[in-house]
Amino acid sequence: MTETTTATARALPRARRRKGVPANAPGMRASIYVRLSRETEESTSPERQRAACEALCAARGWTVVAVEEDIDVSGFSRGLERPGLQRVLSRLPELDVIVFFKIDRLARSTVDFAEIMRITEAQGVALASATEPLDLTSSMGRAMAKVIAVFAELESDTIGMRVSSAHEHLRREGRYTGGRVPYGYRVVPNPDGAGKVLEVNAEEAKTIHTIVERVLAKDSLMTIAADLSKGNVPSPGHSSRQTTGKRSDSKKWYTTTLRSLLTNPQLLGQVIEDGRPILRTDGLPLVNRTPILDMDTWQALQDELERRASPGDRRREGTSLLRGIAHCALCGFRMYTYVAKGQTRYRCIGRLKKRQGGEQIDCYGVSIAGEAMEAQVKAKFLDAFGRLPVVRMVEHVGEDFRPQIRQAKEALNDLEKDRYDRGLFKGEDGANRFAAQYAKLEERIASLEEKQRQAKPAGVVGVPTGQTFAQHWEAADTAGKRDLLLEAGAYVEVSPATKSGRTLDMSRLAVHLGEDGKVRRADADGKDVEHVVREFVMREAEA
Template identity: 75%
Template sequence: MRAAIYIRLSRETEESTSPERQRAACEALCKARGWKVIAAEEDIDVSGYSRGLDRPGLQRILARLTEFDVIVFFKIDRLARSTVDFAEIMKITQNEGVALASASEPLDLTSSMGRAMAKVIAVFAELESDTIGMRVSGAHEHLRREGRWTGGRVPYGYRVADNPDGPGRILVVNPDEAKTIHAMVERVLKKDSLMQIATDLSKSDVPSPGHTSRQTNGRRSDSKQWYTTTLKSLLTNPQLLGQVVEDGKPILRTDGLPLVTRPPILDMDTWHALQDELKRRKGAGEQRRERTSLLRAVLYCGLCHSRMYTFTAKGKVRYRCIGRLKQRQRTGDQGTCYGPNVAAEHTEAHVTALFLEQFGKLPVVRMVERVGEDFRPQIRQAEGALSDLEKDRYERGLFKGEDGARRYADQYTKLEDRLASLKERQNSAKPAGVEAVPTGKTFGEMWKDASTEGKRDLLLDVGTYVDVAPARRGGPRMDTSRLSVFFGDEGKLRRAEADGKNTRPVIDAMAEDVDGTLL
């Protein structure tokens, strides 16, 4: 009979079922039965549970079934880790008239009883696999709560180091990567676009999070290219706060708060300011392309009050109104607007000069939303735990005997103390609100360092609105008298009216009479 030997190992460190031992046992069986070995395939460092039948070595054997009479393996759990997979392999091989033989289990898979016994063994192999998974998961959970590193991809901004307080390894801040993160955050808060930040990082030759120089396993890349998706994923990851994340979600402590076992890279105020800025950019008005025009959403037609957009004519960029086109698309009517246009260079220079003249020397104050403290969910959790503890003692009959009474009293005292502490903290909890935080820079300084998107955002934040009147026949090529520039609440009100939006929020803000120039 022609035999094929199949060997599988989940990890190369498993000495009990090493490839050499598996091969020796399979070859010994073939020699004792007088079978001729014509092929041997291996799947090393391949999980039989997570990969199913999608294993390179196994697929090569299944693709050549016409060349074999029997497939030899060390144990059933080396061939398959689930009953479903084992049954599928048996079905495939039986259809091709190929037998299965275990080198360490006395099974005759050519009979109905033997196949039934093999399926029973496969059930226990699957159970063992699940048990191992639960043990590993529990061990990882314990290590994480102790602050130790459980392996896998190292989060950007950290590096693995020996645990100074005991066995195992921990994550500590990587100074170089933390410096890169702080630079990213600073640029985002200065209104720089993620596209420009990613481009600059790629040009600076800073390794990306998945580069082979910082990842020893998992998906790696030889490219140091940064992408906006990489930046978004990195800057919205709560691991920057030192939190432990699993499956994309922070692990919570028993009190419901995130588990923090490593030094944070960002403080809480910076984190919230960063998330607010990234959330603001998700709005429809913020999804603007890189290198888009400076006065987009700022320049409006004086005839139909539609936004003006850029176009190129004879190599020169100009702004024009497309309200006539929109009217024709909606109603088929040409409308009364003929689509006035202005030169982009001179218009942008004029608006910039007025903006800097009025705001350039003023300090920029950023409004940061302060997250309020609310311990009521934790109070409800503690009250529920006390109630459950009482039921365990008096209704379910637990905590019997002197030792049980002592343990009950200890747990009850701890819960009562925690509940009292939480109620005290709730009484003095800080309410949510908005806090004005000085940036230490003027509008002029921020304008100088900002990208096109950042400059446009500065214009929009101070309520810049520009109304473009029709050109006068025979007038100068660039007549700035056509441009009516408004700032502040009046500009915001005019924009809301032109865009057909609710003006009530703008009017309410005007009524509040907020002092200072805010972002």
């Protein structure tokens, strides 16, 4: 809120104070500055601050030419980057004095207060507190003001530490302390006492499980986000589920939204403080609410997201259908896409690669129409597999302690970073606490590794998806279809054209599927063919 006086007030002559003239001299042009961190602070309400400042100006004969406010703005976290304060500082040539309720309303930091004093002194503008008897035009007055600012900063730090400690205690007790509600949960009254707690939101949890299943089934994040947006599913930041903080009226989902949601450890029921999980005394994350995902699913999900984050897999998600599947029959090299006259074609670049290495081969760069070849490979694939049901292979954990071992090792790594990188656990007491937590984690890892050595090996169970390969093909994007072809062992050999024509000469294509295709692709990619054959023989024996 900004108020200015009429043009006659602006036209008053500049009344610069001479050095040593007190700030209570009459005829000054004053700007009132009001700040409030939260509108619930009744003791320092904007009205009370403004009234006190106006009373001081009236008593000293100052003319109020502007009133600026920063409401619901923290003086500690925002520093000098406050809209109202910046408007005051931009008008210093028009002012003689800035009036505020208390020094802590002007600045919460000694550094910030000193910077404001430096800026105003350079422009010959005085500072006046409506409730503190300070003459800021004298050396003693400025020194006293800085002392008061130090205590204001100390009070702010003490309040912050007290509030942070109280919040951590409440979170350890399972209480909700405000802020953004994690997706998959909702706020309900605490059934065991005062305050509120978070419980699983069944509808949102169902959405999360659907997303996770699709990610593990190799669906792209872009496709999932588009489907959620089309389904009108509220996004995590939508105003229908967020009453405070940053909100949006759009229900649209983005890949960044999905990745942020799927990597949030609160899905495991962990309690987050300042962006990091609160730890128990043994160094492991504290879990005091019902988890939405189990540890095995979480680890599989993180592995899949990490795989996609690699540069090679980022390229894979936007790749052509037969990349890594189509090979040149002359030299065996992979074929890549290019566009000629608006049409996509596949071409062998083996000759180019060999030339870069100083070698020569007879291959001249076989090329073929992309759309026609892809249609032929699709027809062959659906003819062989289209009616078959899709079975998703799920690892049967049994007595698998590997996820717990991984979690404990991650906690140990975080503990070391806290001490050596972040500078925590200072002093003798801190060193003792670090040593105790470190010893407990090492003991837990050793115990879990011993259990893993004696555990029954994990198995793999086929879970029917209820869809045929044809149905799954139609619902998948390009990357998903390519994954289906790779899993089916697709390998395509493209021979040189022997005659010209508008239609594709099908005799140029040799489409191999199943184990034959996997062996051929392994050989073309320079992998261990015998290993592929051994895996096939073992599966045949088990069947």
